[in-house]
Amino acid sequence: MNLDEAIEQLERFVRDVRQSSLIDEKTRLGSALALRQEERLINDGKGYFDIVVFGDLNDFKHLNDEHGHEAGDVAISEVGKTIRKIVVEDLKGKAFRLSGDEFVILLDPQSIDDFISASNSLTNVVFSHDEKELKTSMSFGYALSDRKTSFSELQERAELACQHAKVRGDGRCVEWSDTIKSNPLIRMTARCEKCGARISCNIPKVNAPHELKWCASCGALL
Secondary structure (H helix, E strand, C coil): CCHHHHHHHHHHHHHHHHHHHCECCCCCCECHHHHHHHHHHHHCCCCCCCEEEEEEECCHHHHHHHHCHHHHHHHHHHHHHHHHHHHHHHCCCEEEEEECCEEEEEECHHHHHHHHHHHHHHCCEEEEECCEEEEECEEEEEEECCCCCCHHHHHHHHHHHHHHHHHHCCCCEEECCHHHHHCCEEEEEEECCCCCCEEEEEEEHHHCCCCCCECCCCCCEC
């Protein structure tokens, strides 16, 4: 191998490594690095998409604690397949796994209604692990770009909307609004004296009671 061939081989290797770094290995969606590239385009006014969607798995910690992290990995993989089908193949959008069980989706405004309808398939994602049939679900929040707000702010808005979606129940998709900004979620905790369970939940501030009244585990009054 002469010097020119060696340089060409090295350049091919670098290209392959760079391309691999843009793909998330668990889901085959875009990686966090690929999302950062898209962020730069949007902030420079060169992006094609005006809807930022944030989603994550509901009760993912409970899934990992009860069935192990391998089950969590399988859940993430199955969710990734569904998101790829809905977002990338059907709606021609882009989808990325940000980290853990967190996903960011980019859509054009004409696609959001179709996405909301199609996302119902993510209210009950069934998968197999260790000869058991398990299931998981997702909630979503989204924010519409005004072409002035930075991508990081849009993503933050979408994440806040996603938190409100989780309060409303599995599979919800909530749009960010000024109401969400003025009514943040607060975390309330308590411990049940009867069964010993530790109760923790997020509640919109304007609807929050002074204290939790009953145990979600055994139903006893607190």
